[in-house]
Amino acid sequence: MSKIRSELRLRRRYALLGACALAFVTTTMLVTQTASAKLPGSSFEGNDGNLVVNTAGNTDWANVSGLNTGIDRASSSGDNSFGQGTKEDNSAVTVVSGSIPPNKNDLSRFYESSFLAANGHNYLNLAWERLVNIGNANLDFEINQKTTAGFTNTLTGPVTLNRTAGDLLVSYDFGGSGTPSLALNFWLTAAAGNTAGQCFSANALPCWGRHVSLSSAVSEGAVNTASIVDPLQVGSPTLGVGLFGEASIDLTAAGVFPAGTCEAFGSAFVKSRSSSSFTAEIKDFIAPIAVNITNCGSITIHKVTENGDSTFGYTTTGALTPSTFSLSNNGTRTYTAVPVGNYSVTENLTSAQVTAGWTLESLSCTATGARPRADRRQPSRSARPAPWIAPTPTT
Ligand SMILES: [Ca+2]
Ligand SMILES: [Ca+2]
Numbered sequence: 001m002s003k004i005r006s007e008l009r010l011r012r013r014y015a016l017l018g019a020c021a022l023a024f025v026t027t028t029m030l031v032t033q034t035a036s037a038k039l040p041g042s043s044f045e046g047n048d049g050n051l052v053v054n055t056a057g058n059t060d061w062a063n064v065s066g067l068n069t070g071i072d073r074a075s076s077s078g079d080n081s082f083g084q085g086t087k088e089d090n091s092a093v094t095v096v097s098g099s100i101p102p103n104k105n106d107l108s109r110f111y112e113s114s115f116l117a118a119n120g121h122n123y124l125n126l127a128w129e130r131l132v133n134i135g136n137a138n139l140d141f142e143i144n145q146k147t148t149a150g151f152t153n154t155l156t157g158p159v160t161l162n163r164t165a166g167d168l169l170v171s172y173d174f175g176g177s178g179t180p181s182l183a184l185n186f187w188l189t190a191a192a193g194n195t196a197g198q199c200f201s202a203n204a205l206p207c208w209g210r211h212v213s214l215s216s217a218v219s220e221g222a223v224n225t226a227s228i229v230d231p232l233q234v235g236s237p238t239l240g241v242g243l244f245g246e247a248s249i250d251l252t253a254a255g256v257f258p259a260g261t262c263e264a265f266g267s268a269f270v271k272s273r274s275s276s277s278f279t280a281e282i283k284d285f286i287a288p289i290a291v292n293i294t295n296c297g298s299i300t301i302h303k304v305t306e307n308g309d310s311t312f313g314y315t316t317t318g319a320l321t322p323s324t325f326s327l328s329n330n331g332t333r334t335y336t337a338v339p340v341g342n343y344s345v346t347e348n349l350t351s352a353q354v355t356a357g358w359t360l361e362s363l364s365c366t367a368t369g370a371r372p373r374a375d376r377r378q379p380s381r382s383a384r385p386a387p388w389i390a391p392t393p394t395t
């Protein structure tokens, strides 16, 4: 989660007001879609079927930030998969050990990255690799808010997937040639107010809900049509035709992150279906890995005084709750689950504090887990907010 922290230091001498402007998104980008392999607003080459940057200034798997990698057990009698007859709607599953049948996809690796772009949209990139090209590739990436305790790549036996309402299933259906079909399902529960009639396939809750096809306006994907190199593997091996597939999704445009809401997904894994049917048996999987897919961050204000102490009042903009607060020396105020937007926090001295000689010593704004914009400027002697730093949270 992006975390923006500001710090204000005051000491007695002269009266001054300080403010820290915090912006998750500070600019509006005008993006024109071109023939390059990127979604509008994204720098990621998500439909060229390779892992390397082909156009300077872009990103691809070879250089994307926040890369997460899942690696399957060796493809042999020790590979892990779901027990016979397992379907997507099953949460109580059994992990078995053994080779993947030749007519089913034998997964070897998957990659995940996500980022918040300057246009305020969250993008999710996914990729998979398989050992043998059997033509079709029908896969599901399951993206959960919570982790499933004990579900590691050494587990065998029963496990219940820790699914939460709103969890995400990204279907990747490749017919052996052409462009893959991408779709989303959301996990539905009675507690969330859903009804069984909203299930896509199952007859009872909890279940995967409506299968939402993703258009080319909000998603893209490709499977490699020529031999490529995977620079993320030791020795950069060559992958033959059809062994690598990737996708990129604009989660915001796809409605996964509605405006003004906070969502966070912390775990992801991939599994292979035996056909394009949603209810087909799922077989091989690669155990879950930690991911950080979120559209929100937190803001922490830390107050430090020198040569005494007092109670200082603050006002904020950006609809933070509470909108005003007070801090004394070493006090902090943290706002969590802060949606994308522009925020400012301003310290307001009382006339008594001015008379007492409080003055601004220093003020710093930093962004953690993010890419701060380092355009630092001296604090102004006016009470206007936003004289300072505008960090953006991610690359
Ligand atoms: Ca690519
Ligand atoms: Ca590329």
Ligand SMILES: [Ca+2]
Pocket: 072, 073, 079, 080, 081, 284, 285, 286
């Ligand atoms: Ca496996």
